[in-house]
Amino acid sequence: xxxxxxxxxxxxxxxxxxxxxxxxxxxxxxxxxxxxxxxxxxxxxxxxxxxxxxxxxxxxxxxxxxxxxxxxxxxxxxxxxxxxxxxxxxxxxxxxxxxxxxxxxxxxxxxxxxxxxxxxxxxxxxxxxxxxxxxxxxxxxxxxxxxxxxxxxxxxxxxxxxxxxxxxxxxxxxxxxxxxxxxxxxxxxxxxxxxxxxxxxxxxxxxxxxxxxxxxxxxxxxxxxxxxxxxxxxxxxxxxxxxxxxxxxxxxxxxxxxxxxxxxxxxxxxxxxxxxxxxxxxxxxxxxxxxxxxxxxxxxxxxxxxxxxxxxxxxxxxxxxxxxxxxx
Amino acid sequence: xxxxxxxxxxxxxxxxxxxxxxxxxxxxxxxxxxxxxxxxxxxxxxxxxxxxxxxxxxxxxxxxxxxxxxxxxxxxxxxxxxxxxxxxxxxxxxxxxxxxxxxxxxxxxxxxxxxxxxxxxxxxxxxxxx
Numbered sequence: 288x289x290x291x292x293x294x295x296x297x298x299x300x301x302x303x304x305x306x307x308x309x310x311x312x313x314x315x316x317x318x319x320x321x322x323x324x325x326x327x328x329x330x331x332x333x334x335x336x337x338x339x340x341x342x343x344x345x346x347x348x349x350x351x352x353x354x355x356x357x358x359x360x361x362x363x364x365x366x367x368x369x370x371x372x373x374x375x376x377x378x379x380x381x382x383x384x385x386x387x388x389x390x391x392x393x394x395x396x397x398x399x400x401x402x403x404x405x406x407x408x409x410x411x412x413x414x415x416x417x418x419x420x421x422x423x424x425x426x427x428x429x430x431x432x433x434x435x436x437x438x439x440x441x442x443x444x445x446x447x448x449x450x451x452x453x454x455x456x457x458x459x460x461x462x463x464x465x466x467x468x469x470x471x472x473x474x475x476x477x478x479x480x481x482x483x484x485x486x487x488x489x490x491x492x493x494x495x496x497x498x499x500x501x502x503x504x505x506x507x508x509x510x511x512x513x514x515x516x517x518x519x520x521x522x523x524x525x526x527x528x529x530x531x532x533x534x535x536x537x538x539x540x541x542x543x544x545x546x547x548x549x550x551x552x553x554x555x556x557x558x559x560x561x562x563x564x565x566x567x568x569x570x571x572x573x574x575x576x577x578x579x580x581x582x583x584x585x586x587x588x589x590x591x592x593x594x595x596x597x598x599x600x601x602x603x604x605x606x607x608x609x610x611x612x613x614x615x
Numbered sequence: 616x617x618x619x620x621x622x623x624x625x626x627x628x629x630x631x632x633x634x635x636x637x638x639x640x641x642x643x644x645x646x647x648x649x650x651x652x653x654x655x656x657x658x659x660x661x662x663x664x665x666x667x668x669x670x671x672x673x674x675x676x677x678x679x680x681x682x683x684x685x686x687x688x689x690x691x692x693x694x695x696x697x698x699x700x701x702x703x704x705x706x707x708x709x710x711x712x713x714x715x716x717x718x719x720x721x722x723x724x725x726x727x728x729x730x731x732x733x734x735x736x737x738x739x740x741x742x743x744x745x
Binding site: 301304305329332333335365366367369371404405590 | 617619620644648649650651652654655657689690692695697698699726727728729
């Protein structure tokens, strides 16, 4: 047993939430029932009028947290840089929004905000004094498709290394460790007419130990271009770039700054493993590195539910939590 | 991928004001996973029985109380279309829609923070006017 802790991102339950099957309170009760320690919330998803949530909502949230005993771990925030249709926000406007988000996270009792990938890096240094004052860590999401070799991610990590503050770090999306393309996504696109030749082409790339990241960002190789027959085919290739197949050692230089993990998953198999991501090996790596933070389940398979089928994130999260518990 | 949230079942109805039918409305949920200010709702398109509705006739309300034209909405940053909250799409059309079934295609286009191009959700359904 290591000191790695388990959380759930309520992103996982978005369909249950939107259909009224689970309220915010119901989500936390579910976590309490299955013995999860921490919770991660997208405030823009389950709170209204953010980042200026009213006092009543904050009070209600604190009551739910207290009654369920679930620990608020991470608040996923966004800066709406393209708030206006005719211009991007200025640096000052972005900074003002980030500060409001930090204050709200603090008021809700979150010790950390997850900055979405592509958050402008030029506001970080100026926001840091407020983050320190409020005791809220700012951690950039390192998302598959935009991981460490991405220019925007690098801008942030350069500042992070330079400032070397305990209030700056990273949230790593485990989608960068896909050994296979998620088959629920493949099934979803095949249902819409995806060319099976393309499925094989992408699967072969993963099987060779590589990933389609470069491919989906650049002009397609001639043999693949010839296989493209429809919009669906092209979409599938672009989305395939959102699953990276990196060695765990890619984290080595960043581990001291990793504050949190998004335990991304699309499909728990009958064997009790995730179809694409080798969690057992990942957790072995993290134990070896002495990681003591959380891994938060982030179920993303719901978006690939076939027409006419129900999304059951509750069961999927339970299965993933069982798996995480057994490896930790 | 969240296209099945676009058009709420049984939500097409004619709207009466001072005894006159002034148009029709339907309900819709955002096809994204979080709420956004109305200025980030890039466009809303309605097609009825294969016929595109003029943009100027469309109004949107995030809560059924306040309504904006799509042009006005470009500057509305003080109200959000919250995740899970049904917005109302109202089409101004004297007399509304004739009774019976209509094929409605509703498209919503949003700008989101980290995707460079606006993304859209669309759904076509046969609905009966209430």
